[in-house]
């Protein structure tokens with residue numbers, strides 16, 4: 001099944017002489033069970049595309065189907081609910097709540113969404129797997145860049161979403177951690193039948209991808 005289906009999606013920012021077309025007639029699908037990578041020069045619109053895939057932003061034109069649901073047909077409330085239940089965002093750094101410990105980042109998610117999240121054992125397993133179990137009582141400003149990135153990754157998938165959207169998830173990780181994170185994303189796709197889209201410049205991630213796309217001058221093409 002196409003978990004994500006974008007048809008003729010266009011987006012521009014600014015007006016008149018300052019109008020800048022970031023996405024020009026993009027078609028893209030990501031099936032359950034797949035890891036897809038989107039690469040491209042800085043400023044080419046990768047993050048914009050990812051936020052459109054995650055129903056955080058609307059395209060000017062074109063349609064976005066997520067799990068066969070047409071995003072444009074959802075009310076604001078239904079869209080929030082859909083995002084909460086179906087989509088896991090791993091966004092670029094600093095998305096942890098600064099005044100909550102690592103442990104409490106997850107307690108907060110449980111408050112917003114009381115059911116369907118990882119069990120305590122599953123969370124423990126994952127913090128062990130990504131090497132952050134010893135910092136669960138630390139605040140974000142007491143974590144290294146790589147630790148906060150891994151906590152943000154775990155928080156992104158804590159709700160067990162079907163669609164996982166990750167923006168540069170390996171940027172501040174060393175070789176071993178890159179392997180661990182990529183293996184985790186790959187397992188989510190292959191063993192749990194999720195769909196994973198990763199925006200990245202990090203070529204170490206490529207070997208885990210089913211498809212690699214490049215976004216250049218508003219156009220997306222498979223490499």
Ligand SMILES: Nc1ncnc2c1ncn2[C@@H]1O[C@H](COP(=O)(O)OP(=O)(O)OP(=O)(O)O)[C@@H](O)[C@H]1O
Nearest residue numbers: 013014020022040041042043044045046047048049
């Ligand atoms: N809200 C906005 N208003 C105006 N312009 C924007 C807005 N968001 C993004 N842009 C512009 O759109 C272009 C694409 O930005 P985007 O962040 O999607 O690129 P990117 O490929 O993810 O870049 P990077 O690899 O550097 O993160 C940039 O030129 C940016 O300045």
